[in-house]
Amino acid sequence: MALKFTTSHIEDALAIFRQYKLLGERAMAQVSDAQLFASLDEESNSIAIIVKHITGNMRSRWTDFLTTDGEKPDRNRDCEFVDPPATREALLSEWEDGWARVFGAIEPLTDEDLARVVTIRGEAHSVMQAINRQLAHYPQHVGQIVLLAKHYAGEQWQTLSVARNKSGEFNRKVATGEASQR
Template sequence: MALKFTTSYVEDALAVFKQYKLLGERAMAQVSDAQLFASLDEESNSIAIIVKHIAGNMRSRWTDFLTTDGEKPNRNRDSEFVDPAATREALMRDWEDGWARVFEAIEPLTDPDMGRVVTIRGEAHSVMQAINRQLAHYPQHVGQVILLAKHYAGDKWQTLSVARNKSTEFNRRVASGEASQR
């Protein structure tokens, strides 16, 4: 997934977060408003609920990232799994707000900051560990969004990576310089 060769952890982490943000957006763009709020069954989360949870996590983890615990006292995690924003526009505002907090917290960091200590739920983490924790968490949920969007889009789905049975053609295009690697 290297979009650009780098030896900077901060730069690489930001690139990965941005890639997953884009994948989520490209997936959500392929479903109707009704499908954003649909659940497969009563135990499943809708895309909207997943977005609400991710945004709530981002608000808690990245607000005052270096100075306060990543689990804010005013966060009610359980409420993230009910009553999502009522419209696509409101949902996307929550999505954008969450991602903005991620980028605002990480962009000013330098590689030497990676050894600083932050807490999440009272447990000490290096800044690098805290970032890695979220680099595992958010892609998991973006994958759920993609799976649901692909299910709902059906035969109208436009792949977010190399299309099925197109690897050889894609590799040929990359080797010849006709396509970028992503």
């Protein structure tokens, strides 16, 4: 993704969220249905469990973002780590719903809204702090998804960024305008 120069925190946050949404999707597309639900060991989460957790967080944090606590009373965080949706389609439907809530809550905001107060677990946060909290949280989990997908895909893995040992070639293409950055 090409960097768009901006001084708007809202605009930049939305671009980063979109970048990580796409990164997760591109990683999940490279694994089989069975691999989405596989765990490396008893203490590890599958890709599906990670998706269930972050989408549960997204539903809680971004539903009625400005008017209700970001930790909704009906959220059961512990249940997010068991029994993921049974199919790829159901999992991706939850993924889309979660991201729709993120974008639906942030897109109407302006940078003037950044100083407004919202609560998460009863603690006051500025809107900027609440956004930044999730800008740290979701990429962490998308990184886990990418790592697991890369592990499962093995030699079939298609890089999601600059390929190993190809930085010089990539930089030359960027400098000459031949390459589009992801």
